[in-house]
């Protein structure tokens with residue numbers, strides 16, 4: 781069975797992670813767009829609030845046919861310790877019955893050397909993965925692994941390296957064969 785990577789990305793960090801994952805594990809790639817405007821400072825706060833409240837949003841494509849796929853990666857950014865609304869909406873639109881699923885999320889990271897935010901960031905990401913797991917299982921999917929990538933303060937090249945290392949460390953190539 782084939783593998784597909786579904787992702788949403790506001791500022792292209794998750795997009796880079798998704799693209800690198802697709803190249804590394806050999807998967808199809810499908811980007812989901814949030815039709816709500818998420819740019820600008822006001823929309824930033826609205827977006828955080830939407831995430832906290834788990835408000836649904838309108839996404840494009842609305843539905844994705846997963847019949848050809850045995851393994852589905854689903855990923856997006858962490859917003860206020862929650863999955864971005866496009867991801868919550870996407871999972872609710874997917875039939876994951878009998879699918880192996882690997883959720884992934886990206887988080888910011890402190891650039892100033894204080895450990896607190898890093899730990900907070902990772903804790904936020906773990907909360908996101910836990911919530912995605914609940915939503916995935918409710919749609920009939922089985923979470924077989926998960927990935928967290930911190931994107932703040934590092935270059936695109938470093939993000940790509942981090943993804944490749946994670947694929948090796950977690951032996952992700954063994955899934956979906």
Ligand SMILES: Cc1cc2nc3c(=O)[nH]c(=O)nc-3n(C[C@H](O)[C@H](O)[C@H](O)COP(=O)(O)O)c2cc1C
Nearest residue numbers: 789790791792793794857859860861886887888901
């Ligand atoms: C509304 C909003 C809320 C966020 N909340 C968090 C958070 O709780 N913890 C964190 O570490 N990063 C947070 N971030 C940072 C993003 O998770 C991080 O920059 C991510 O890699 C962006 O991914 P993207 O470029 O694919 O949109 C937030 C970003 C936005 C826009």
